[in-house]
Amino acid sequence: MTDALHTELLRLALEAAARAGDLLRDGRPADLAVAATKTSPIDVVTEMDIAAEKLITGMIADRRPDDGILGEEGAVTEGTSGVRWVIDPLDGTVNYLYGLPAWAVSVAAEQDGEVVVGVVTVPMRGETFHAVRGRGAWVTGGRSGERGLACRPAPPLDQALVSTGFNYVTEVRAHQAEVAHRLIPQVRDIRRSGSAATDLCDLAAGRLDGYYERGLNPWDFAAGDLIAREAGALTGGRPGEPPSGELMVAATPGVFEPLQRLLDEYGAWHD
Numbered sequence: 001m002t003d004a005l006h007t008e009l010l011r012l013a014l015e016a017a018a019r020a021g022d023l024l025r026d027g028r029p030a031d032l033a034v035a036a037t038k039t040s041p042i043d044v045v046t047e048m049d050i051a052a053e054k055l056i057t058g059m060i061a062d063r064r065p066d067d068g069i070l071g072e073e074g075a076v077t078e079g080t081s082g083v084r085w086v087i088d089p090l091d092g093t094v095n096y097l098y099g100l101p102a103w104a105v106s107v108a109a110e111q112d113g114e115v116v117v118g119v120v121t122v123p124m125r126g127e128t129f130h131a132v133r134g135r136g137a138w139v140t141g142g143r144s145g146e147r148g149l150a151c152r153p154a155p156p157l158d159q160a161l162v163s164t165g166f167n168y169v170t171e172v173r174a175h176q177a178e179v180a181h182r183l184i185p186q187v188r189d190i191r192r193s194g195s196a197a198t199d200l201c202d203l204a205a206g207r208l209d210g211y212y213e214r215g216l217n218p219w220d221f222a223a224g225d226l227i228a229r230e231a232g233a234l235t236g237g238r239p240g241e242p243p244s245g246e247l248m249v250a251a252t253p254g255v256f257e258p259l260q261r262l263l264d265e266y267g268a269w270h271d
Contacts, residue, residue: 006135012064012109013085013107013108013119014119014128016107016119019056020089020121021121023048024089027051028048048096052105053072053073053074053075054075055089056087056089056105056107064083067085068084068085069087070218071085071087071088071089072087072088072219083109083111085109085110086109087108088105090103091104091195091219092194092197101122102194103124103195104123104197104198104201107120108223110222114133115225116132117226118130118222118227120197120201120223120224120227127201129204129227131226131229131231132230134230136231137149137228137231149205149206149227149230150206150232151206151228152206152208154251154255155188155255157186157262159188160252160259161188161210162189162208162212163191163199163208163211164191165196175270176214182266183263183266188209191208196213196221196224196248197220197224200221200224200250201227203252204224204231210250210255211249211251212247212249212268213247213248214247214248214269216243225250228250232252232253233252234252234256236250236256238260238269247268247269
């Protein structure tokens with residue numbers, strides 16, 4: 001029953017993410033209107049963002065009305081089925097606003113509090129990443145069709161390519177810049193794509209050796225975290241803790257522990 005349920009959840013997640021991705025890609029107006037602001041003028045919420053979440057939650061409500069929902073744009077439903085959907089309809093809003101390609105739709109399904117299905121579609125790349133707990137991680141689209149994902153063999157930390165992100169709150173960004181300043185001499189280089197979900201999938205695909213960020217919400221990493229782990233990566237927060245808003249660290253097994261240790265030493269989680 002569990003395998004059949006997970007397959008059902010995966011199919012719905014794939015369809016919902018694809019339809020939302022099409023809406024966002026094809027419906028993006030040239031003069032993109034900003035519907036509201038969040039924590040700062042940089043952190044915009046667009047009308048398209050809200051429309052994509054409504055599309056996804058509407059599909060879930062129609063097909064699985066007893067499920068719970070947690071959406072980045074405010075959709076919250078408790079549910080009674082033991083399944084909860086965790087949705088980021090547009091991860092990388094600023095990229096989307098500026099016409100940069102690194103934005104994604106992230107859809108995860110939890111069963112009894114544990115993520116069991118994750119789908120991340122990156123429409124401007126034509127790629128969709130997906131994973132079911134215990135079944136590995138896969139990507140469809142792009143130049144190679146469908147293929148299984150495996151993170152890169154671990155290099156020494158000083159040869160690791162690491163990605164990160166920056167918060168929208170000025171004071172937090174300043175501290176994150178200090179951490180990056182201390183970290184960059186210890187690694188090959190640091191990247192910043194602007195989409196946590198995309199970074200976690202790129203780690204799974206062998207395009208990065210590590211990723212870390214502070215200040216994420218559950219919808220930012222729920223799907224990507226599962227995809228990365230099913231591709232062989234390790235994920236966590238501070239040493240001994242799971243990923244959280246305090247800190248998210250993901251990396252190939254040989255890079256994870258030294259990267260996590262340095263980030264803890266540098267206070268990457270600190271207010």
